[in-house]
Amino acid sequence: MLQRVWTIARWTMVELLRERVLYVVLLFAAVLVGGSTVLTPLTPGAQKKVVVDLGLAAIDALGILVILLSGTSIVRRDMDRRSLDVLLTKPLTRLEYLGGKWLGLVATLLVLTVAMSVILITSLEACGFGWQARYLPAILGSGLGMLVMASIAVLFSTFTSPMLGALFTLALFVGGSLSEGMLRTVGAAGGNPLLESLSLAIPNMGLFNLRGDAVHGTGVVPGQFLVASCYAVLYVATALTLAATVFRRRDFR
Amino acid sequence: MVLRLQNIQKSFTSGFLMRRRQVLHGLDLSIEAGEAYALLGANGAGKSTTLRILLGLARPDSGSGSLLGKPLGDCAARRRLGYLPENPTFHEQLTAREFLRYGAGLLGLGGPELAARIDELLERVELASASQTRLRKLSKGMVQRLGLAQALLGDPELLVLDEPMSGLDPPGRKLVRDLILEQRQQGKTVLFSTHILSDVEVVCTRAGILRDGCVATELCLDDLTRLRAESVELTVSALDERDERRLALLAQSTLRAGRIVHFTVAPSEAQELLQAALDAGGRLESMQPRRASLEDIYLEVARLRSPAAAAKRRDSVPAGGDR
Numbered sequence: 011m012l013q014r015v016w017t018i019a020r021w022t023m024v025e026l027l028r029e030r031v032l033y034v035v036l037l038f039a040a041v042l043v044g045g046s047t048v049l050t051p052l053t054p055g056a057q058k059k060v061v062v063d064l065g066l067a068a069i070d071a072l073g074i075l076v077i078l079l080s081g082t083s084i085v086r087r088d089m090d091r092r093s094l095d096v097l098l099t100k101p102l103t104r105l106e107y108l109g110g111k112w113l114g115l116v117a118t119l120l121v122l123t124v125a126m127s128v129i130l131i132t133s134l135e136a137c138g139f140g141w142q143a144r145y146l147p148a149i150l151g152s153g154l155g156m157l158v159m160a161s162i163a164v165l166f167s168t169f170t171s172p173m174l175g176a177l178f179t180l181a182l183f184v185g186g187s188l189s190e191g192m193l194r195t196v197g198a199a200g201g202n203p204l205l206e207s208l209s210l211a212i213p214n215m216g217l218f219n220l221r222g223d224a225v226h227g228t229g230v231v232p233g234q235f236l237v238a239s240c241y242a243v244l245y246v247a248t249a250l251t252l253a254a255t256v257f258r259r260r261d262f263r
Numbered sequence: 264m265v266l267r268l269q270n271i272q273k274s275f276t277s278g279f280l281m282r283r284r285q286v287l288h289g290l291d292l293s294i295e296a297g298e299a300y301a302l303l304g305a306n307g308a309g310k311s312t313t314l315r316i317l318l319g320l321a322r323p324d325s326g327s328g329s330l331l332g333k334p335l336g337d338c339a340a341r342r343r344l345g346y347l348p349e350n351p352t353f354h355e356q357l358t359a360r361e362f363l364r365y366g367a368g369l370l371g372l373g374g375p376e377l378a379a380r381i382d383e384l385l386e387r388v389e390l391a392s393a394s395q396t397r398l399r400k401l402s403k404g405m406v407q408r409l410g411l412a413q414a415l416l417g418d419p420e421l422l423v424l425d426e427p428m429s430g431l432d433p434p435g436r437k438l439v440r441d442l443i444l445e446q447r448q449q450g451k452t453v454l455f456s457t458h459i460l461s462d463v464e465v466v467c468t469r470a471g472i473l474r475d476g477c478v479a480t481e482l483c484l485d486d487l488t489r490l491r492a493e494s495v496e497l498t499v500s501a502l503d504e505r506d507e508r509r510l511a512l513l514a515q516s517t518l519r520a521g522r523i524v525h526f527t528v529a530p531s532e533a534q535e536l537l538q539a540a541l542d543a544g545g546r547l548e549s550m551q552p553r554r555a556s557l558e559d560i561y562l563e564v565a566r567l568r569s570p571a572a573a574a575k576r577r578d579s580v581p582a583g584g585d586r
Contacts, residue, residue: 017368028356092351099346100369261321
């Protein structure tokens with residue numbers, strides 16, 4: 011079983027890397043260099059913070075971009091080009107296939123995040139700002155957020171078109187990023203049971219945003235990271251279980 | 264028995280209103296080991312759906328079946344089959360060799376013999392020179408041939424091919440025909456759907472014609488070619504016009520082209536007409552039985568609509584028989 015999951019994951023990663031990720035890495039380098047060049051003269055005394063914040067935000071945003079472009083179509087594309095028919099007529103269960111696809115996507119995001127981090131470190135060193143260990147939790151937080159969004163994207167790709175899947179995933183990402191703040195505002199105004207129950211289903215992406223602490227040097231509390239990790243594991247498990255349930259019942263025409 | 268489908272019903276919903284459309288109406292199909300079976304039918308007749316149900320890609324609403332001795336959808340049975348889908352494009356970013364390695368990984372194949380097997384298959388489907396080319400750069404026919412190579416990777420007992428000739432040029436079609444014949448000679452079973460009837464007559468042992476979601480007619484092609492001489496065409500030279508007019512009374516039709524006269528005659532009258540022509544000083548140039556082709560029968564079955572017409576047809580098909 012593991013060998014088959016690994017096979018699917020490996021070739022999924024190879025394909026995704028050849029397809030889009032290289033361009034995203036190049037885009038990241040361009041954003042970082044271009045952004046730093048434009049913004050640092052405007053923020054005397056805070057250039058380092060700007061470059062770090064821009065770099066960490068770009069890692070987050072471009073990871074989500076890859077998920078929207080590739081993750082939301084990861085199953086549907088195989089269906090459209092008839093690869094899925096060939097794969098599922100091999101001695102492979104649908105669960106193994108889905109697990110392999112998710113793992114392949116996650117491995118791709120890992121490679122992407124590592125590549126972008128290396129570019130960020132190199133840029134910081136080149137500008138004379140230096141890399142600090144406190145930036146690492148912010149990158150790991152982004153990674154956890156990508157895991158969650160990747161599982162949501164895979165869930166949507168099992169039953170809807172890439173375009174709708176991308177829209178739904180983006181909506182959940184935006185909603186999840188704003189949910190903490192919105193709930194605080196609503197709570198201060200007396201609370202709203204509907205919004206509060208809805209917020210349980212939407213991923214709380216605020217949990218994974220550790221950029222502020224990294225940039226301003228306040229440091230991440232270990233408990234905060236542990237909570238974020240447990241939340242991510244739970245959310246990924248739930249989304250993938252749902253995806254497996256949907257996918258197991260599907261008919262392929 | 265390699266595969267069996269019994270009383271399969273299948274419907275799909277489509278559109279915003281989720282309208283249900285029945286595709287298969289109690290389909291029965293069984294194929295023995297070593298057969299090459301062609302599934303024929305008009306577009307929408309249910310050929311691909313039948314194959315998909317058989318392979319576990321779709322589930323029947325009702326009915327039962329088995330594949331290689333296991334229930335439909337069984338994972339272990341899939342180790343012993345190879346499948347080529349209709350109009351595939353596959354993984355465009357992988358090379359031909361990588362694509363085969365991908366399939367081999369899922370079949371649990373590996374080791375030094377795998378590379379040799381992949382080389383052999385690429386050679387067999389005439390893609391050795393394109394082994395390092397990404398699939399997006401291959402033509403439709405090349406991808407189709409690569410699909411055939413991946414279907415053959417595990418040396419399967421059963422080969423299921425959905426429209427294997429579509430998109431292929433004449434050499435490509437010949438290659439597929441030869442491959443199917445090779446599989447037959449090795450005692451393997453081949454099931455395929457197609458629209459190209461001339462190929463069916465060459466490679467198949469049996470064919471089933473799907474109409475209205477069930478197998479309307481099954482034909483044993485060996486019997487077909489042996490039994491269905493509908494008329495005989497006699498070509499005779501050196502006959503004068505008076506003899507030609509006399510012999511025309513025995514023939515269904517006559518056509519003169521210079522010194523050559525073509526007589527079309529019922530099989531029962533052929534012997535008598537030939538003897539009379541020779542007695543009149545004519546010389547036999549050729550004698551050819553005209554058989555009902557698969558296309559004739561296919562078109563006849565496709566035309567049938569009413570149960571009465573179906574019953575009439577049932578009486579007239581000699582080989583295999585209707586269902």
